[in-house]
Amino acid sequence: MNDQDYRANLRVSASVDEVFDALTSLEGLSAWWAPATGDATAGGLLTFHFGPASKAVMRVEAADRLVGVRWVTTECMIEDWVGTIQQFDLEALPDGGTEIRFRHAGLTPQLPCYADCKSGWDHFVPSLAAYVETGSGNPTGSAADLERRKARAYRPAAGAA
Secondary structure (H helix, E strand, C coil): CCCCCEEEEEEECCCHHHHHHHHHCHHHHHHHCCCEEECCCCCCEEEEEEECCEEEEEEEEEEECCCEEEEEEEEECCHHHCCCEEEEEEEECCCCCEEEEEEEECCCCCCCCHHHHHHHHHHHHHHHHHHHHHCCCCCCCCHHHHHHHHHHHCCCCCCCC
């Protein structure tokens, strides 16, 4: 793993069990990231659907309620993702909440997709937090996601006022 890998850390009021369930159930994954099909248990394959011809397939390398979840991308519409690892480390906090340490190993600033992918994770990791804390996330296609994408698409030319 690289020190430049994308990372996000946050604390949520939800329990480790609630966060784990959001990362290992098709309903949970679809509620905070993207419509998901497949098997979210260790050894399973998950497919995330981002649009008609846009999907990512992840092999679930680990799914341990006491430790966290790790996926390896085996197929993706963003070729830079193939072979990368998404890891969610979970730690129970004394107050009953959870610390989530997310790392997308292999997603580094040197990749052409980095800015767009960083924008995505900067949106979807908090969407996971919102989902486990309130029951409502901001997955692919939600109003918040569409607004984020619209803002990313609008990039004034250098020197423009």
